[in-house]
Amino acid sequence: MLNLKSYPAINWNKVNNELTKVFWDQQWKQMWLPEDVAVSKDIKQWKSFEYQNTYKKVFGGLTLLDTLQTNIGMNEIAKFNPDLQEKAVLTLFGAFEAVHAKSYSYIFTTLCNNDEIEEVFDWVEKNEYLQYKANRIADIYTSIKEDDDESLWKAMFASVMLESFLFYSGFFYPLYLGGQGTLRNSSEVISLILRDESIHGVAVGYFAQNVFNKFEVEKQNELKVWGYELLLDLYQNEVKYTDDIYAETGLSPDVKAYVRYNANKALMNLGLDTMFPEEEINPIVMNGIRNEGSTFDFFSQKGSTYTIARVEAINDSTFDYSNLK
Ligand SMILES: [Fe+2]
Numbered sequence: 001m002l003n004l005k006s007y008p009a010i011n012w013n014k015v016n017n018e019l020t021k022v023f024w025d026q027q028w029k030q031m032w033l034p035e036d037v038a039v040s041k042d043i044k045q046w047k048s049f050e051y052q053n054t055y056k057k058v059f060g061g062l063t064l065l066d067t068l069q070t071n072i073g074m075n076e077i078a079k080f081n082p083d084l085q086e087k088a089v090l091t092l093f094g095a096f097e098a099v100h101a102k103s104y105s106y107i108f109t110t111l112c113n114n115d116e117i118e119e120v121f122d123w124v125e126k127n128e129y130l131q132y133k134a135n136r137i138a139d140i141y142t143s144i145k146e147d148d149d150e151s152l153w154k155a156m157f158a159s160v161m162l163e164s165f166l167f168y169s170g171f172f173y174p175l176y177l178g179g180q181g182t183l184r185n186s187s188e189v190i191s192l193i194l195r196d197e198s199i200h201g202v203a204v205g206y207f208a209q210n211v212f213n214k215f216e217v218e219k220q221n222e223l224k225v226w227g228y229e230l231l232l233d234l235y236q237n238e239v240k241y242t243d244d245i246y247a248e249t250g251l252s253p254d255v256k257a258y259v260r261y262n263a264n265k266a267l268m269n270l271g272l273d274t275m276f277p278e279e280e281i282n283p284i285v286m287n288g289i290r291n292e293g294s295t296f297d298f299f300s301q302k303g304s305t306y307t308i309a310r311v312e313a314i315n316d317s318t319f320d321y322s323n324l325k
């Protein structure tokens, strides 16, 4: 043969890790599209909704994070991850990130006029706290080097920070409102996004743990320090972001508690010790989606306005690694 590089073909008959296939299957099982949720039913409530400004900013911020995750995050991590099956899963996740990013536009189109939408997208580009987190995460994503586990692990760590932690300052508001019967259909879209992010955080966290376990203890300790410092820096920024966008609602303390709760969950996904003490989370947010009054049952189906195949419940045992090793 001439001096050619030998490209291997992906072979799903020889699965390197059963969990990779579990992640693949679960993501496809919960396939959804925003247009199937009847957001227009929220229009009436929206017209008299008091905190439209906060709501629009929340969705603007979420749009930026999902754009980043589509265009940079999943692409870069998939590109440099040498495992072909993990690459396929990450590419699939990337496609869902694009659905998430588009779904906020669908809500904007349904509830707002063009001038209002333009205003939100301008605000996104100018808000320093939002751009700070986008910059911090994107810089790590774009610093992965070929055949370098350290920079790959850091990018996976950053991805889990984004998906299991930074999204939640935004998710809080639609969940909080939806749990009380306000703008419920928009909150149903968020529930569907959140369900995807749960898999992404667990999957990328698990891939990261496999990379991490290859390092010597000394390197592991160095990376842990790097990780906790990054988390703290992102948290401090998130506190300012939360104060900024939630100012008019008085909800900042509740949002911050929810953010800390999810920062701990992000660390758990990465196999690391939690950082913030346990505290009570606003019960409306924790239970709202499962309340009888909600149109969407997070754990069993795709919502009353969304009737296709039932999806298996995600719970603590869904990704129980011990059965699969
Ligand atoms: Fe997403």
Ligand SMILES: [Fe+2]
Pocket: 069, 093, 097, 163, 196, 197, 200
């Ligand atoms: Fe995601």
